[in-house]
Amino acid sequence: MAAERKGGVTISQVAKEAGVARSSVSRAYTRPDMLSPETVERIKAAAGRLGYVPNHTARALSTGRYGNLALIVPDVANPFFPPMIRAAQVEADRSDFCVFLGNSDEDPEKEDQLLGRFSGQVEGIILASPRLSDERIAAHALLRPLVLINRDVKGIPKVLIDSGTGIAEATQHLADFGHRNIVYVSGPSTSWSNKQRRAAVRQASKKLGLDLSFVSASVPSFEAGLQAVDAILAKGATAAIAFDDVTAQGILAGLGERGVSVPGEFSVVGCDDALGPLTVPSLTTVSSRSIEAGKLAVSLLLEVLGSQAVRDASYVLETHLIVRSTTGPAPERGQG
């Protein structure tokens, strides 16, 4: 039991112990079919005696196969991401990959930094809802296999959650309830999802003849939603569709503070189904499919790594409205 050596046992030590060359020790692990069974046996025995464990890092250096991948998200604590992270994690695990997690704090520069720091030790990177410019993303994609989630850059494999379908359903839902004047509370201007949702609500409103205004909550957070309430009410709307559930919760809290009842006097729709039915009243929202997105992104990345051919693959996940308890008939009041 010589495992007490500080720095770990190396193949050289095992080679000496077993009376073979270093290369044979290496092969005993990577290509045992190349060696005679007895030699393999002898080497493994020696390795066991010394407590040898192959060095992941050294192996990575010479093979270029790191067995690692990185996942970069804007905000780990935003409830939209944890289920996605978890799914990615689990999927990577199934192929013996380790996952680096990066948190960009919604900051493009930090995202760029993280990309650089990771790129030396991973085989591929998944960028979720990046805030970075298309050019920078394309530049990084040249260096390493890259898969995007919720961002559409030409030539780069991606998984898109199409919240447009769900948002359209939500708009229809509000129209059915008799709402004529609604507000979209938008998220980060650099967010692909935000652009998509904004476009979807605009298009649906136009088609349905609704009166639509915009209020901006540049960072999606509870506070931002809270602070948007005055602006929302000033528009004279009777319903709001929020960029995401966290913002929606902030709006609900703000409405509560001002004594506006939901859904009696005002209806609210979130997006991403990040909180599930946890809240009371439970939030009407658009499904997110973030779990599938995380899982899919990893398997897509691994596929790209397997076949050199970097196919420009796109997966699109459609979403739907989940009706819960924060939407109801428009209040009776004169409306022009």
Added chain:
Amino acid sequence: MAAERKGGVTISQVAKEAGVARSSVSRAYTRPDMLSPETVERIKAAAGRLGYVPNHTARALSTGRYGNLALIVPDVANPFFPPMIRAAQVEADRSDFCVFLGNSDEDPEKEDQLLGRFSGQVEGIILASPRLSDERIAAHALLRPLVLINRDVKGIPKVLIDSGTGIAEATQHLADFGHRNIVYVSGPSTSWSNKQRRAAVRQASKKLGLDLSFVSASVPSFEAGLQAVDAILAKGATAAIAFDDVTAQGILAGLGERGVSVPGEFSVVGCDDALGPLTVPSLTTVSSRSIEAGKLAVSLLLEVLGSQAVRDASYVLETHLIVRSTTGPAPERGQG
């Protein structure tokens, strides 16, 4: 702009471009003081021109300093952890460390596996709320610097969130409201936090002369809380303290289904303040300080790495009751 090279730019290419030796390029980054300012300048310029980024893995191999650490949690998607993960992430970032994230799925064996997989490429590991046995933890701690969060194993540095103080306050709070019969809905049996909370509620109940019973929700989840409701009501209690906020939300939902009003007929206290004031009615809970714990664990780990001396350091973070809207006076009814 020669960055189109596939495999990344190496120190040799930069050396040639700048007309110096490889070692000088290396030193330009690691010990610029050893070189003349002009040489450093020239090298950095060449590096910039080529788009050179130092290879983390190669560096790690020759220095033994990996610049990575691993954080293993039982469930990324449990809202208690994301803020902690984020804080750890940010703190590690400040020292140029990359973070591996592991998700054990509440499974001790998976935890063991992850520990093994990471250990070859990180300098240290943080284990949050581990489900692993003391022996295995101690064994891993011999191989790599290890810091624990919410687990107390002798001789290993740790950060403990003492929810006992907050739980005691919660019990007192319920007693003040006239509750005489309460339930503690417990979490995973292998969880240190659960043991601690259980002990705290028991001790406080005894001191206050309350009637206490236990209901078990072995995995902390919304569903587990939901399913615990019948058992809770069967005990004839008028208030429950749940292992965590997610479980508490499940209990609230279950009570709602059964037409039991909160806090009118029943009071509920959560633990961890994982949801903040987001919910309606907002949950009375115990503060968690998970952000500080994450940050502290990383700085503690880095400190251990810095000084070889593996001090048996313990940080204890006290918690307090946060009174919101799910607790109120005990309902008027005969009680013995």
Added chain:
DNA sequence: CTATGCTGTGCAACCGGTTGCATGTCAACC
């Protein structure tokens, strides 16, 4: 004018594996 001491840079070994190629051995084949 030589001895002494810096300073700035290059050489080459090393970290711990992997892998293409060469070599040696032995059995099968013509």
Added chain:
DNA sequence: GGTTGACATGCAACCGGTTGCACAGCATAG
């Protein structure tokens, strides 16, 4: 019985950096 080829193993270069040591150039001291 000599040639052929398959098989098992070793040699040495390589992955991309780091670092101890040698050495050249120059200024200062004696």
